[in-house]
Amino acid sequence: MTILKVSGLIKRFGGNEVIRGIDLDVEKGERIAVLGASGSGKSTLLRCLNFMEMPDAGTITLDGKLVGHREAELTLVRQRIGMVFQQFNLFPHMTALGNVMEGLRTVRRMSKPDAEARAERELARVGLADKAAHYPAHLSGGQKQRVAIARALAMDPELLLFDEPTSALDPELVGEVLGVIRSLAEEGRTMLLVTHELGFAYHVATRVIFLADGTIHEQGTPDEVLKHPRRERTQAFLARHK
Ligand code: ADP
């Protein structure tokens, strides 16, 4: 079953064409690792998929329905596609619990007790039941990122997008976040993960995509792309990230 179908996606910033005709089908249960050098368009691709950036051309189909540009449709898509950012993007003036509750209250229009109960469950799932009352400033980077993951999960997304979720973390905090992502993988969640953690990608991804200059330069199984890359730029990238 195809959850997301992207055809001919193009995104420009001024005269700079950053995404240059990407076609991508995401099947339910797939875990796609997206690799590529800095500036290759990884973040822009993810942001286009949940319409944080408006594509200039191409179509995005979610569950067989073409996503139009009406605000109501975009709001629905953003609910169904959860996103986790490198810089966490938590609301600093809200506690961990408040951050996870926010979308449940404002988008889902859940009652306060229901939203609270749900948010507590999501925090427990990422191992942060005891941090519910803490503000982001009093959480470690790894804890902040786990709150961000709990916030995304609370919306029951069909697809999770992770944009370098561990790149801003101190090395000793990377493992706890990768552990949560691994457990989501084991649950069969569908995800697109931009990462430079190649070992993690090798073990957790079902498919690896290498982006270069806003196009899919090479893709295949983790073994094909990470161990036996066919194209020179993929090989050079992997040599730099050993
Ligand atoms: P990556 O995530 O692979 O490092 P990005 O998608 O962030 O790459 O960026 C790809 C290119 O698009 C870069 O050249 C970057 O400078 C440019 N870019 C990204 N976002 C914007 C923006 N909002 N305005 C102008 N240029 C942008």
Ligand code: MG
């Ligand atoms: Mg990026």
